[in-house]
Amino acid sequence: MLELWNRVSNIGVYSELPFSDRSRIRISNQVTVIASILTLLYFFLDLLVLNKHKNPEQILWSNLFHAVSLIIYGALFLFNRIGWYVLGRYLLLFSMTIVVTINSLKFGEPFRTELYLFSGAAFVFVVFKDWRVILPVFLFEAGCYLVSVINIMNHHPEVAQLNVGLIVRVIISFTILYIILYFLRRETNRYQEMIEESNSQISAERNEMEKLNFTKDKIFSIISHDLRSPIGSLKAVLSLLKDEHIGIDEFKKATAGLEKQVHQLSASLDELLTWSKAQLHGINPNPEVFRLKPIIGEVITVNKIAARNKTIIITTNIPSDITVYCDSNMLKSVITNLTTNAIKFTPVGGAISIVGKKENNHVVICVEDTGVGIPQENMEKIMSASTHFSTRGTNNEKGTGLGLVMCNEFVLKNNGTFKIKSEDGKGSMFIISLPASL
DSSP states (O other), X not given: OHHHHHHHHTTTOOTTSOHHHHHHHHHHHHHXXXXXXXXXXXXXXXXXXXXXXXXXXXXXXXXXXXXXXXHHHHHHHHHHHHTOHHHHHHHHHHHHHHHHHHHHHHHOOTTSSHHHHHHHHHHHHHHOOOHHHHHHHHXXXXXXXXXXXXXXXXXXXXXXXXXXTHHHHHHHHHHHHHHHHHHHHHHHHHHHHXXXXXXXXXXXXXXXXXXXXXXXXHHHHHIIIIIHHHHHHHHHHHHHHHTTSSOHHHHHHHHHHHHHHHHHHHHHHHHHHHXXXXXXXXXXXXXXXXXXXXXXXXXHHHHHHHHHHTTOEEEXXXXXXXXXXXXXXXXXXXXXXXHHHHHHHSOTTOEEEEEEEEETTEEEEEEEEOSOOOOHHHHHHHTOTTSOOOOOOTTOOOOOSOHHHHHHHHHHHTTOEEEEEEOTTSOEEEEEEEESOO
């Protein structure tokens, strides 16, 4: 029974809906279930007892009243299931109010149906959230209640004589009800906002903690897998030299390969430290206006030896008057990472070009290479901070897998955009767009 109650209560309740909306849908369903049970009880009670004291017209009206009520309840469940929540609530309240009012006018018996209108007026505050809707619907319920009371007094003069001033008391009662429900609703909304704000803060803190834990795990993973090997090789060679197991000539031959490994190790450490600092302490850019060409020149100078070792030609086309508004150190890190990546994945004899141009109020920087390109299935992996994805270069160069993630983060923090155009086997183009000025 409890499982059936829960299933019916959750008709039309979907996880993507806000919590408050889900609560209103559940309440509407639950009230509809209770109202359906009451309607069936009245129906069977009429069949067994009350119909004996009614004329055929009253029996027909009573049966019609029960049938219409049940149809309305079924329609409400249908509307909730297909997502017509507000329409369902309007249908429930207005239809039932009209049926109950007509029933009260038809029989004119005190306390037969008018109290349901009073309950309906209170129910308005539960299922609607917009005051522009609540007020007119509440007044509609109050008006129907007042009409029912006046009709009963007309049918029963003795009731009217005993209840002098009843109409005034009805108006006062509904006014007090509205005021009480208004303040109750306002305080409930405030409490709900406090809970949502608290939950949002807790969620943000949890996400930040998960991010920090992931950063820590990723740093340890990179150190243990990618940095230990070259350090171990260097340690072994130095140990052999110290114990005089190899001579100077053999040491020179061994250091030829070690130099390359140490260079990669230095680049990986720089990349790792820059990224981890940004993650652990937050990325706080200090933007300024500066000329782009000198920054690109510094990057080319640093990477000249690595490019020469693979006979890769690096060309630039940066007009000297182009200025960009961003954090210069972050931009330098981005261009350095893109250039290092281009050298890493471009085969011997390839080419790299760095082009800068101004488009409207932005500066567009393109770093293009004739390298191996990026397979489509790897495109999302290399841009995800939640995966440790790294591939070796054309000369078996290692990397941390953080370069493009860091580039994207740094560019976004400087109000820019970062795009990649690449095709497997046909090179890659990295496009950065940054503000040209304040």
